[in-house]
Structures are given as C-alpha cells and as structure tokens.
Amino acid sequence: MYSFDYVVDYEIPNREKQTTDTVKVAFHKEGKYLWSNSDFIAKSLGQGFLSNNPKVENSLTSNIVFELETGDLIVGLENDDTAMMMKLNAGQFLKQDNLAKMDDIALKVISTGQTNVVMGSEYPIYEIYPSNNPGSSMLMTIDDSKDINSTAIFQYIVEMVAGKKLNKPLTKDLPKGLIIKVEQNGNQLLSAIRINEEKKTIHYDYYLGEKL
Structure with missing residues (x-):
C-alpha cells in the first residue's frame, strides 16, 4: 500500500499532436515514491504485450508507482477485458556507461528573484542546472x-539512473515545496492546473503462485 500527500494535475504540451495532455502525479511528502496515471506510459508498455490490438492499447488505464528509493516501477494496466501487473527495475533498462563520474556532479540551484503566476497565485522561480552542463x-x-x-526526489531519480548511491547530496539549495511549473529555453514543459491535498492511497498485489 502506498500513501500520497498531494495529487497534482499537470498540463503537458504534446508537440507531436499540437495538443495539451493532462497527467495526474501524486507525491509522497518525503519523496520516497510517486504515482501517475500517464496514458503515454500505459500505451508504451501496453504495446509490448498488445501490439496486435490497438483498440485495447488505446482503452487502457494505468496506475504507475515509482519507488524512488529502490528504482522499481509498479505498473498496473487495465480495461474491461484486460488486466496486467508488472514490477520493473528502471536501473536495469537504463544505460549507465557514461555515469562513472556521477559523484562529481552537483545540482546548482539559484533563486532568480522573479515569480510566476500559477493557478492565480505568485510563486518564486528557481534556475536549476547540473554543474557539469x-x-x-x-x-x-x-x-x-x-x-x-x-x-x-531529485536525489533518488539520479541514483536510479546512475544505478548506485551517490557519495554526497546532489544539492542542499533546493527549497522544500511542490514543483508547479517547469520551463526550458522559453518552452513550457509542464504547469500545474489543480492541486488536491486529500491523501491518496494505492493498493497492489501482483503475486501469482503457490505460497508455502
């Protein structure tokens, strides 16, 4: 069972379709895990099993939990006739050839002194970049x-990609808080349109077999 403290609806531009997608992401306040119902991830994973049935792919709904401490993805896909449950370790699917010097990288965080208006309120903007780029x-x-x-959250994600624990904190300068808008090179990558502070609970049981 997973418990989440905030559920955020994000708008994400879909440049391929020239539309805007809405994705829900739930956050555990200590950053141990995330949840999402991303259609993109559901369809991408579903294609591997249902490539001959696009109607099924397009009707799938998803519950996806990212266990950031372990790098595991717990994925549930279903529709009226199909149900699948998977547990994957992200580190086993990511290239780690060029990450030997990951311990030398720090995440630089600078307050810009500016604000953005999101959902009708003003919030501070921070510039964030890796020290090596x-x-x-x-x-x-x-x-x-x-x-x-x-x-x-950032620390766990980098460690998941690197396939190892870092020897030092990635950054000490990122303030606690909820990321509600991300921009890069003048392009909006995501923006929050709704925040629900009611706790969300996700249950799962993916075991099938004989138990002694």
Missing part, C-alpha cells in the same frame, strides 16, 4: 508552502 538549465516554479522534499 550549465547550458542545460531549467526554470522551476515552486510552491514552498507545500511540505514536499523535492531534494530527495
């Missing part, structure tokens, strides 16, 4: 009234 910076708008350990 300042040119790949992003602007993040953060609602610092929400008690979410964003530093832990």
Whole structure:
C-alpha cells in the first residue's frame, strides 16, 4: 500500500499532436515514491504485450508507482477485458556507461528573484542546472508552502539512473515545496492546473503462485 500527500494535475504540451495532455502525479511528502496515471506510459508498455490490438492499447488505464528509493516501477494496466501487473527495475533498462563520474556532479540551484503566476497565485522561480552542463538549465516554479522534499526526489531519480548511491547530496539549495511549473529555453514543459491535498492511497498485489 502506498500513501500520497498531494495529487497534482499537470498540463503537458504534446508537440507531436499540437495538443495539451493532462497527467495526474501524486507525491509522497518525503519523496520516497510517486504515482501517475500517464496514458503515454500505459500505451508504451501496453504495446509490448498488445501490439496486435490497438483498440485495447488505446482503452487502457494505468496506475504507475515509482519507488524512488529502490528504482522499481509498479505498473498496473487495465480495461474491461484486460488486466496486467508488472514490477520493473528502471536501473536495469537504463544505460549507465557514461555515469562513472556521477559523484562529481552537483545540482546548482539559484533563486532568480522573479515569480510566476500559477493557478492565480505568485510563486518564486528557481534556475536549476547540473554543474557539469550549465547550458542545460531549467526554470522551476515552486510552491514552498507545500511540505514536499523535492531534494530527495531529485536525489533518488539520479541514483536510479546512475544505478548506485551517490557519495554526497546532489544539492542542499533546493527549497522544500511542490514543483508547479517547469520551463526550458522559453518552452513550457509542464504547469500545474489543480492541486488536491486529500491523501491518496494505492493498493497492489501482483503475486501469482503457490505460497508455502
């Protein structure tokens, strides 16, 4: 069972279709795991099993939990006639050839002194970039009234990609709070349109077999 403290509806531009998708993401306040109902992930995973039945692929709904501490993905896909449950370790599917010096990388966080208006309120903007590539910076708008350990989320994601624990914290400068808008090179990558602070609980049981 997983319990989440905030559920956020994000708008994400779909440049391929020239539309805007809406994705729900739920956050555990200590940054241990995330949940999403991403149609993109559901269809991408479903294609591997249902490639001859596009109607089934398009009707799938999903529950996806990212266990950030372990790097595991718990994926549930279903529609009226189909139900699948999978547990995958993301580190086993990611290339790790060029990550030997990951311990030397830090995440730089700079307050821009500017604000964005999101959902009718003003929030501070931070510039964030890896120390080894300042040119790949992003602007993040953060609602610092929400008690979410964003530093832990970034740390777990980088460790999941690297396939190992880092020897030092990735950053100490990222404030606690909920990321509500992300921009890069003048393009909006995501923006929150709704925040639900009621706790969300996800249950799962993927075992099939004889138990002694």
